[in-house]
Amino acid sequence: MKRIITCTVQDRGGVLNRITGMFYKRQFNIESITVGVSEIEGLSKMTFVVEISDDQKLEQLTKQLNKQIDVIKVSDITDKAIVARELALVKVNAGNQSRAEIQGIITPFRGTVIDVSKDTLTIQVTGKSDKVDALISLLKPYGIKEISRTGVTALLRGQQSSQQVVEVNSFPV
Amino acid sequence: MKAVAKQEVQLKEELGTGADLLIKALVDAKVEKVFGYPGGAVLPIYDAMFRHEFPFEHILFRHEQGTIHAAEGYARVTGKPGVVIATSGPGATNLITGITDAMMDSLPLVIFTGQVGQSVIGTDAFQEADVMGLTTPITKYNYQVQNIADLPRIVNEAFHIATTGRPGPVLIDIPKNISAGATDGEYDNSFEVPGYQPTVNPNPMQIRKLANALSQSKKPVLLAGAGVTIADASDELTAFAEKYQLPVVNTLLGLGSFPGSHPLSLGMGGMHGTYTANMAIYEADLLINIGARFDDRLTGKISSFAPEAKVAHIDIDPAEIGKNITTEIPVVADAKRALLALLNGELNGPDNKEWLEKLEANKKEYPLWYDHSDELISPQWLIEQIHQASKGEAIVATDVGQHQMWAAQFYHFNKPHNWITSGGLGTMGFGLPAAIGAQIGRPDDTVISILGDGGVQMTIQELAVMNDLNLPVKVFIVNNEALGMVRQWQEKFHGERYSSSLLTKNPDFLKIAEGYGIRGIKVDKEKDVPAVLEDIFSYDGPVVVDCRISWKEKVFPMIAPGKGINEMIGVTR
Structure with a gap:
């Protein structure tokens, strides 16, 4: 099962290395990872998408993350009401004939053309991962030259703050 | 010193x-x-x-x-x-x-x-x-x-x-x-670590659950690891075990956290543990782990580990709970505080009289055993003699391997903080410098280093420190001219093909000791051992004793790799 796990960490040197090293050491497979500043100075937010086989492994992962000195909070938000987005840049072959056709494909996805060359278009699309996947598969027949994806970043919807998420280091009683 | x-x-x-x-x-x-x-x-x-x-x-x-x-x-x-x-x-x-x-x-x-x-x-x-x-x-x-x-x-x-x-x-x-570099004269050491707040107090609900499980249990076992020693909770553990008459298994690193000679002690569990300890875990209906991490050398095959038991695990590190063994009652806490909470709680003791009788019978029927060697010294007997000569009160440091297991089995540790061994990593070359560090930390105590002839050569240069500071560490090289545990596995599991495990050209350890300005004694007959021990324990300086044992000696009983805790071999002669 795919899980989205967010992690608030102290912005200290080596923190990313320490955390990804733990994933590697404990045999967890990171599908995507995004890191950026948070709303509080000195704290960063990491969002991981991880493929995990069972609940026991999931519990172990969240515990190992919590154990890191630099980690302030860990939340598994997969089953919460969330907004999750990623951004993709796709460079696709596009001669004179296919340009209009490609424009027609990307419009329903709210994709935009951000660069044009003689033979290519570069398209930017934002959305849930499956939407990005769908657009990419539609563009494939034209010949994709390059893809760059950011990986998922996510927030809880509306009024919920991440404080309300079940703290994964506490135990069910 | x-x-x-x-x-x-x-x-x-x-x-x-x-x-x-x-x-x-x-x-x-x-x-x-x-x-x-x-x-x-x-x-x-x-x-x-x-x-x-x-x-x-x-x-x-x-x-x-x-x-x-x-x-x-x-x-x-x-x-x-x-x-x-x-x-x-x-x-x-x-x-x-x-x-x-x-x-x-x-x-x-x-x-x-x-x-x-x-x-x-x-x-x-x-x-x-x-x-x-x-x-x-x-x-x-x-x-x-x-x-x-x-x-x-x-x-x-x-x-x-x-x-x-x-x-x-x-x-x-x-x-x-x-x-x-130059400072600006300021000295500020205040700090904050918001991401690091270990839980030390147990959740009362979990303690109650544990207490209830204990009341209903017919076959409870306590498993005491190094966490008990680190938390200085040996007295609380002993009081808890005595109050409810609970048998105690120690892990390798937990030896000494519960007195080894206590009637409720079942000895060490795991690969070279006692039959009684391992079968107690196998048959238990409640296993309470206090400060141990269910290492694979303890558990053997996971599916055969405590298959009948409800498992409770007290640990200060939440990530250890449920890592290897499914745990019904997790208690994240300092071992001392958790034991105090259990001691202070209202709790009906378990009805485990039959269980204790059974364990007692196992202890009598299947004790640790060894045979005397015909010519050289039997290593198990040697450890018993060292135990006696040091009144069982010495600090003992070992490397990893056969000598380590014999020391664990036959030096009955009654006090915490006296047993230094490389448990998790199994590091050769650990025991000699570790003993030196122990003697420096506890200058008035007797410190013994029990080593193999392989491991001692990995850090033997530290004899110079013993001489330099005149540290009265007693070094015993349990010398079988082999990498004994490797050789034992080759004998048992690799068709007696002793691939690179025999050390037939060992150096003269006495000359090495002498070179470092340290007394060296060689002993190869059991009849000479008591006099040598008396001599060195009354001598206030460092000594190296080269103890010759047969290369054929093996550590028993044992659980073969991949086997369950109930499948020990070499339980009896």
Whole structure:
């Protein structure tokens, strides 16, 4: 099962290395990872998408993350009401004939053309991962030259703050 | 060696450089001993120690590996953090084994490594190594100091992290320009670690659940690990076991946390544990693990480990709970506080009279056994003799392998903090420097190092430190001219193909001892052993005893790799 796990960490040197090293050491497979500043100075937010086989492994992962000195909070938000987005840049072959056709494909996805060359278009699309996947598969027949994806970043919807998420280091009683 | 009363330390010099700040920070952390080895990148630190006339004792080892194992031994027997200083590059990389060992066995260490100057970090400078990258997976935490003014805070924080929660090694990498650079005279060591707040008090609900499970249990077993010793909870454990008549199995690292000669002790569990201990775990209906981590050498095949039991696990590290064994009752807490909560709670004791009778019968029927060797010394008997001659009160340090298992089986530890062994990592070369560190930490106690003829050669240079400080460590080389445990596995599981495991051209250990200015004695007949032991235990200096045993000796009973805890071989003759 795919899980989205967010992690608030102290912005200290080596923190990313320490955390990804733990994933590697404990045999967890990171599908995507995004890191950026948070709303509080000195704290960063990491969002991981991880493929995990069972609940026991999931519990172990969240515990190992919590154990890191630099980690302030860990939340598994997969089953919460969330907004999750990623951004993709796709460079696709596009001669004179296919340009209009490609424009027609990307419009329903709210994709935009951000660069044009003689033979290519570069398209930017934002959305849930499956939407990005769908657009990419539609563009494939034209010949994709390059893809760059950011990986998922996510927030809880509306009024919920991440404080309300079940703290994964506490135990069910 | 007598302990000298410590007076309030006054620093001799102004805090002019980063190294001076470091010295003050170590004094503030109440450091008494530092295990170290100098080198280019730590010259400013060594100079500052000298200028301040050594406000703590610095012990020079002969290899960085020696410093860190000594610090581990020191930490194990004193409960205080072991402090290590080594230089950059090779100095730091020589510490790697010891840091990993301390991480596995939860030993509090604070390690300082020199680093090349900040202006050349990343240029493959002379004696540069990526110490942060190398040590990140094997430390509880690590720092590279970026600003001189941060040093006091980082040192203070490092001692806090190393010694609280589940203890572990913390490393501080100090670029040379930081230790040599001028300060602005400020000294601020206040810190905050918002991401690190170990849970020490047990959740009362979980304690109640545990108490209920205990009341209903017919076949309860306590499993006591090193966490009991680290939490200084041996008295509470003993009181709890006695109050409800609960049998106790110790892990290898937990030996001594419950008195080995206590009627409720079932001895050690696991691969070379007692039949009684392992079958108690196998048949138990309630297993209460206190401060052990369900290591694979304890559990054997997971599906055969405590298959009938409800499992409760008290541990200060939540990540250990449920890691290897499915746990019904998790208790995240300091072992002492959890045991006190259980002792103070209202609880009907279990009805386990039949269970205790059964275990008692097992103990009588299937004790640990050995045969006397025809010509050479039988190693198990030797350990028993050492136990007697040292009145069972010595601190014992070992390496890893056959001698370690014999020591664990036959030196019945009755007190905590007296057993130093490399459990998790299984490090050869650990026992000699660890014993030296222990003797430095507890100068008035008898310290014994039981080693193999293989492991002793990995750190034998540290005999120089024993001679230098006249440390009365008694070193026993259990010499079978083989890498005994490797050879035993080759005999049992690899068709007696002794591939690179026989040490038939060993050096003359007596001459080596003599070369280091240490008394050496060779003993190869059982009849000579008592006199030798009497002699060396009344001798106030270091001794190396080369004890000859047959290479055919094996450690029994045992659980073969991949087998269950109920499938021991060699239980009886």
